[in-house]
Amino acid sequence: MAGGIPIEVSGLTKRFGPVTAVEDLSFTVQPGRVTGFLGPNGAGKTTTLRVLLGLERPTGGSATFDGTAYAALERPLETVGAALEADFHPGRTAKNHLAVYATAAGIPRARVAQVLDQVGIAEFADRRVGGFSLGMRQRLSLAYTLLGDPGVLVLDEPINGLDPEGIKWIRVFLRTLAAEGRTVLVSSHLLSEVQQSVDDVVIIAKGRLVKTGTLTSLELDAAPRTVVDSPDRAALRAALEAAGLSASEGRQGFIVDEPDPGRVGHAAFVGGVEVSSLHRLKSGLEDSFLSLVEGASDAGTAAPHPGTTGEGGDR
Template identity: 85%
Template structure:
């Protein structure tokens, strides 16, 4: 197994013409931990991952594996296992699908049955992929990421399409990978899908970072707080700072570390700021996550 190395995203910006998909994004994914890369659909997660894997060129900043761009890795499949937009030839068997990539990468053919066994597809090795369910295809994608026994795993929505048994299996699977010292980055648009698997979270919305830290820190964020918004957010920010209230800006306003909306409203009143919304934020991990990303998909 290749040793785990950090994934380093630094000042990453990606524009597609007039559209900014990712803006000044910076975070680090450490070895030996499972990191959840979270945000609603359209938040910029896939663009970030595609840039990391050299499929898209950054407008500004960098995305590397321990300081080395994916395209400069000597043996990429033995360093990084990635499952993004998996393509399967429907007429090939699961074994043949993996064998093609193993041969191309100079990986021993013996790895094919090994990884099929690891993901629970041994009995389906001779079956054509065209007849696979979505969950079975997800497992086959995971088998592909493990072909080179890499130290880094980058997985885009790996739980999508899995049944309850499959979800339970992949949670244990991810934890075991991290326990071996690998670096594991898992994207999802739902915190509930990955919260039992991850150690750390990186949350983005509209291409910008809104939260990074341990899952425990997000649990602390789940304490009752107040959400407030104004047509003039700069003035509102200044009023909250003047009142000594700590706040984080989200899509639907500022999340204030104060459970009493009346105190937050008073701070805005004293600052002469018009308030467009003001209410107490319910406690709970999912509520905390949704408040950071604005409560839904773009």
Template identity: 55%
Template sequence: MTPGVRDPLIPRRPQEPEIASPSSARTDPVRVEVRGLTKSFGAVRAVDSLSFTVEPGQVTGFLGPNGAGKTTTLRMALGLITPDGGTTTFNGTPYARLDEPLRRVGAVLETAFHPARSGRDHLRVYAAAAGLPAARADEVLARVGLGPAGRRRAGGYSLGMRQRLGLATALLGDPQVLVLDEPANGLDPEGIQWLRGFLRHLAHEEGRTVLVSSHLLSEVEQTADRVVIVGAGKLVREGSLAELRGGAGGGTVLARSPQVVQLADLLAAAGATVAPSGPDGVTVSGMPTEEVGHRAFTAGVELHELRAQTSGLEEVYFRLTAGQEQYAAGVPAQTEGTTR
């Protein structure tokens, strides 16, 4: 751009006093409450009386099969779709009634930009519309690792770079709440690792409220503090990962002993559910590890191994959402005479 020539992509604004930095608009920690949210499209009930809470200082994963109503829920929360019933509030206030919403809630539901505009100018347009200083664009570009690419045309960005540009847009107003829909799409392993640490820092160190919708279950397991699982538009389960594992029946104890028959009998007599696990072991459910060890000790039963077994998020997720997929693929029949 020629020096001294005004950039036509940046809206002209009247002279005004210097704008306060976004940090001056930071609010107290924000609790997001979804209560009875409902939405139908014709005969299809996309979201059905959905209620859950997103706490400040935590990363909350928002999970569910395709067609479960996740994106519709996020759009209703941000006022992009009018619900048939129910509310979403940010410390008691609906999004539409928030003062300076960009400074309160940052969202990435999809990344849209003019392909001929640089990433920096894309952000400066949003900053100008929100009454933020133009310098804020460079600050958030640097924060998401796009500083060196900020003057390049966004049309030439990779999918991962576009995701980072969307995240930078959400951070422009230094909001207390971040709502992100599939933010790891297109990121390479290094980018996914960076995003994991970045989101946890925003929540744990800076006290922000972070809601992340994702299909990457292994990544959610490493990032999220709490999980909300939906299916067919309804809440299936919400809670910490430990609570979900326990509530889904995923917590068991493995015990091995040369006196395995005696061990199984005494645990079953105490009300535990006991199943064989190899020639000298049992899998115990309905009894914590400490109690299994204590009962074996007091009965004089020798233990060679005693450890808790917990299901991973993926196993818990599929157990809870079984049968709620919008489209379920069958297992193809193997044709006679074919090889694999």
């Protein structure tokens, strides 16, 4: 295996006519770690990866492998394994499909059987790809990325369409690749889908960077709050207001922007209000992710230029 090298995206902008798909995006992806490239539908993930892989020309900025553009790589298949939308010739068998690429790249044919085995579809090697299920196609794309034993893997939504067993399998698979020192970048529109597979996250929304860091740092962003309820909600609301605590009313009572339940309980006590429940609410990672990307949507940053569509930046 060639060593894992960092992926560097720097000031990347990509416009399609009036649509700004990616705007001034910068981040780095480190070897030896699995990085989740996350954002809602239309955030610009695929566009970024297509620029990185030389399939689109950037409007501005760059996306490189340690400073080298994909097109300038000497042995691309042995440096970077990439799986974007799976596009297979339906009439070819899995084995033939991979053999074509191996031959073109000067990779020994024996490698084909190895990678099919590695992704768990060796038994389907002689089947035509046209009859493959979505999960089998995903595994075949992964087999393709491994052909050249590359140090960098770039995978666009590789978990889409996998069954629970497939999802478990891919977690181990990604972790193993990173543990071998490879750079692994995996996109997804769902944090929960990759939460157990990733070390780092790069979160984008509307084409712009929202957050980058470790998964743990994202967990810390999910600020704990307090849930409190009373048989007399009007009195409780008044007591919270009197204590200067901001709260929103939900099904389980009031959700108070205060991590310490003791302070909320004290406010109720001071107001002479009976409390029927009082506990800390630890918001999940997914909540934290959603509030990050929703915050970015409110800003409406990389929306189509005003006046060119009727959608007013709600894309």
